[in-house]
Ligand SMILES: Nc1ncnc2c1ncn2[C@@H]1O[C@H](COP(=O)(O)OP(=O)(O)OP(=O)(O)O)[C@@H](O)[C@H]1O
C-alpha cells in the first residue's frame with residue numbers, strides 16, 4: 432500500500448512486510464523512522480547491523496553456524512532467526528542444551544536409540560539430529576559438550592551421519608546445526624577441552640554478539656522496545672531514565688536490562704519510569720559476576736566458591752569479619768571453610 436500521509440505518535444511501531452520499525456521524534460520535533468526490529472532483535476549499532484546482515488546472508492545456507500557472546504546477549508534469538516529465515520521455517524526446530532545433557536543419555540538424546548539398547552529403552556526413539564531432519568538443530572552451550580561425545584558429534588555435523596544407540600544402521604540427515612556458547616572455544620581448544628576439528632567444523636559461519644556495554648547506544652532503543660512489549664504500551668521511560676540506563680555496564684546484558692525494566696515497571700507511578708525507579712545490581716554482586724566471568728573452564732561449584740571467598744579475603748586484606756560481611760555469609764561459616772582449606776590455622780590467616 433502506498434502511504435502518502437500518516438499521523439504517528441513518538442515511538443509508534445510500524446510494520447513493512449516482515450520488517451518492523453519505530454517512528455521517533457527528534458529533539459527538534461522532526462520525525463524519522465528507524466528500522467529497529469529485526470526478527471525480535473532491536474538495536475541499530477554498527478555491530479548489531481553486522482549481525483542482522485550475517486543472519487540474512489547465511490540463513491538459507493546449510494553450513495554450521497557458531498554463535499558466540501556473553502550470557503544474555505541474544506544467542507538464542509539469533510538461532511531462532513536463522514531458522515525462521517532459512518527458507519524452511521515450517522521444518523522442525525529442535526533445541527538441545529549441552530550443559531544439562533545427562534552424560535549417560537547424551538548419545539541417545541543426540542542420535543536416538545533402538546528398542547532395548549539400554550535399561551529403560553522400551554521404545555525405539557529418534558534423536559535430535561533425526562528429529563530436526565530438514566530443519567535446524569540448535570545446540571546450546573556447546574562448550575559444555577563432554578569430550579567423549581565430541582567425536583561422534585563431529586561425524587554427524589560433517590557428514591550428517593547418525594547412528595542410533597544399539598543400532599547398526601547409519602542414517603543420513605539434512606540437519607542444519609546452529610551452535611552457541613558463551614565460552615571462548617578457541618581457548619578451550621588450546622586447553623585441550625574442546626576438539627579442534629569439531630571447532631573448525633562448527634565455526635564455518637561465526638556470529639559474534641557484542642556485549643551490551645560495547646553498544647550502549649542500543650540501550651535506550653532496546654529499553655523502549657522491551658518496556659513497550661512488557662507493559663503493552665502503557666509504560667514509558669523518561670529521558671533521564673534512558674540516560675541512567677546508559678551509565679551501567681550490564682554484565683547480564685539484555686537479560687539484565689529486561690529484568691531491571693520489569694522491576695522498574697512494577698514500582699513506577701503513573702505509567703512513567705524515571706531515573707529513580709531504576710535500580711541496578713549492587714556493586715558487590717557485580718564484583719562477583721566479574722569474578723564469575725574469569726572463572727576457569729570446567730571449574731566446579733566448590734572451586735568457584737573457594738576462588739570467590741579467597742579473592743574477597745585478599746581484597747579485604749585478610750580481614751575475616753569484613754570478608755564475611757562483603758560476601759553476605761556468616762563469620763562462623765567463613766572460618767569453617769577457611770580452616771578446611773588450610774588457609775587459617777586457629778586464628779592466623781596465611782597469605783592467600
Ligand atoms: N537485541 C535484542 N533485542 C531485544 N531483545 C533482546 C535482544 N537481545 C536479547 N534480547 C532478549 O534478552 C533475553 C536474553 O536473550 P537470549 O536468551 O537470546 O540470550 P543468550 O545469549 O542465549 O544468553 P545465555 O548465554 O544466558 O543463554 C531474551 O529475553 C531475549 O529476547
Ligand SMILES: [Mg+2]
Pocket residue numbers: 506507571
Ligand atoms: Mg541462551
